[in-house]
Amino acid sequence: MSSAPAFKPFNLALIQLGQVGTDKDENLRHAREMISRAVTGGSDAHPRPDLVVLPECFNSLYGHLHFPVYAETIGFTPDKPYDIASSESQTVKMLSAAAKEEGVWLLGGSIPERDAGTGKLYNTATVYSPQGELVATHRKVHLFDIDIPGKIKFKASHLFESETLSAGNTLNYFDTGKWHEFARIGLGICYDVRFPELAMTAARQGSCCQVLIYPSAFNTTTGPLHWELLQRARAVDNQVFFSMCSPARDLKQSYHAWGHSMVVDPMGTVIAEAGDEEAIVFAQIDPKVLQDARAGIPVTTQRRFDVYPDVSKRVL
Ligand SMILES: NC(=O)CCC(=O)C(=O)O
Numbered sequence: 311m312s313s314a315p316a317f318k319p320f321n322l323a324l325i326q327l328g329q330v331g332t333d334k335d336e337n338l339r340h341a342r343e344m345i346s347r348a349v350t351g352g353s354d355a356h357p358r359p360d361l362v363v364l365p366e367c368f369n370s371l372y373g374h375l376h377f378p379v380y381a382e383t384i385g386f387t388p389d390k391p392y393d394i395a396s397s398e399s400q401t402v403k404m405l406s407a408a409a410k411e412e413g414v415w416l417l418g419g420s421i422p423e424r425d426a427g428t429g430k431l432y433n434t435a436t437v438y439s440p441q442g443e444l445v446a447t448h449r450k451v452h453l454f455d456i457d458i459p460g461k462i463k464f465k466a467s468h469l470f471e472s473e474t475l476s477a478g479n480t481l482n483y484f485d486t487g488k489w490h491e492f493a494r495i496g497l498g499i500c501y502d503v504r505f506p507e508l509a510m511t512a513a514r515q516g517s518c519c520q521v522l523i524y525p526s527a528f529n530t531t532t533g534p535l536h537w538e539l540l541q542r543a544r545a546v547d548n549q550v551f552f553s554m555c556s557p558a559r560d561l562k563q564s565y566h567a568w569g570h571s572m573v574v575d576p577m578g579t580v581i582a583e584a585g586d587e588e589a590i591v592f593a594q595i596d597p598k599v600l601q602d603a604r605a606g607i608p609v610t611t612q613r614r615f616d617v618y619p620d621v622s623k624r625v626l
Pocket residue numbers: 366454499500501502504526527528529532533536
């Protein structure tokens with residue numbers, strides 16, 4: 311069991327990225343520009359962010375036909391230093407340079423990844439320190455294969471993720487470094503939000519993350535029904551901050567993202583939300599809200615593991 315990590319106030323910026331098209335270089339150029347804009351776009355109301363987040367699949371069109379075309383080899387091994395200079399990933403190099411140049415923590419959304427050893431493809435999030443180090447990755451654990459008759463069919467359609475992707479099999483978080491330590495942040499990607507066990511394990515005694523952030527891309531069928539509901543549920547049942555960062559909606563593409571990038575506090579209050587267009591959403595994360603939620607509603611000490619099992623027991 312790990313001890314409780316430090317939790318200090320910090321500022322978060324979510325980039326609800328627009329203009330993601332067929333040209334990867336252009337996607338990366340625009341993402342880089344928006345990272346700068348997020349860092350310099352603070353104001354009295356929204357101070358300079360400590361952590362900037364991009365959405366799911368931000369360098370590629372979304373759909374199983376596109377993943378093999380856009381996939382890059384990352385080659386990250388946890389607990390081993392990663393050599394950015396010899397990385398084969400164009401996207402990793404851009405994100406690392408952006409984090410370093412802007413002096414900011416960066417959760418670089420997710421990209422299609424090709425594992426060099428197995429050749430398998432994953433939907434993978436990467437995280438960078440303000441020194442430009444690649445410090446963590448997360449391969450999407452639950453692949454998005456759904457079929458709602460008459461509404462949306464991802465299963466066996468051109469968007470069916472498991473047609474070309476494999477599922478990750480590890481749970482992941484990162485600690486912001488000692489020189490500017492503010493939180494332990496748990497990672498997931500989009501459809502992962504539907505599986506409470508993942509958030510529960512990250513938030514509870516296994517790892518004690520205080521903030522969970524999932525690069526995402528819900529759609530216009532399930533978005534209006536479940537996007538906010540799931541985030542507020544994960545926030546309240548774990549008494550943590552919960553956030554999902556979406557691409558902007560682009561009706562020219564076959565996949566219509568829901569947008570509405572959002573930050574929810576541990577009481578379930580939505581403290582920041584975008585519309586469906588390109589935007590940068592700023593939020594101030596205040597640890598006192600978490601402390602007050604846990605003190606006022608002490609479910610942490612009231613659980614009845616003599617009546618039901620503790621499914622969050624697994625240590626990350
Ligand atoms: N990219 C995704 O995983 C989409 C998940 C989604 O839309 C859902 O309803 O779940």
